Amino acid sequence: MAARTASGSVVVPAPPSEVFALLADPRRHAEIDGSGTVQSIVDAPERLELGSTFSVAMQMGAKYRTTNKVVEFEPDRRIAWKHFAPHRWRYELEPVEGGTRVTETWDASRYNAVTFLPVRALGFPAKAQQGIDGTLLRLRERFS
Template sequence: MTDENVNATLTVDVPVTRVFAVLADPTTHAAIDGTGWVQEAADRAPLTETGQLFRMEMYHDKHPDGDYRVVNKVEVLEPPHAIGWLTGTEKADGRLEFGGWIWRYDLTPLGPSGTEITLTYDWSAVPPYVREYLHFPPFGPDHLINSLRHLAALTEETA
């Protein structure tokens, strides 16, 4: 872990194309998450291009509203090797505001039926005013590996 990002790596016995397909499906993200914060996809279309927006229904007991919605913007899409998105909010007037953190998955094929998955959470672009009210990272050190284990289970059961 550095001061600005954290990552975890896990190897699964699933083809890289299957892992990528699961990650590109927003309806799987609640099952992958593992914190209970991600509730369900508000936008259910597969992720197919950079710049694409997708919204997720969320819950956090320390959020002022409990239930809330985030908007994500696909920043990295290199099928089947990498996918990543920025997370932000949509204001009442429709403006989008991204906080500066990105979730990124890098997938390395290990032959025809294995994949090494590296999940990186990077908050290096978070501006100072956001850091005044949000602590980074907002989860414990085991979160990323737990999330990868959930992804592994999901890809293995649907392979």
């Protein structure tokens, strides 16, 4: 079975509460997006919680707009959202010596073999891995 996840981790010199505050504020996602696809937030609350939705202007080739919903939420520890498709973007935070280990995961494990084929044809999970690597670098720089 083809890989259906991409993931990476980085330690940032800040407590989990500060990192989570940034992640839970969708208006700031473009600041840390390492994929280059997040253009701006169209509509969003100031702080996300379980069930919150937020709309994003995106560009991956063509420009488009999508609405995400928070589907996992544990303050200062974990947040994940998804749009109309079953894959999720998840951040997990762990306090460690010197700050917080941030693990970002693009999780497409909810696709079956057939429904994952078009996603794979678009270059995923490799594209997701590139975006994760860039985002984690920006996060580390943001808190350094």
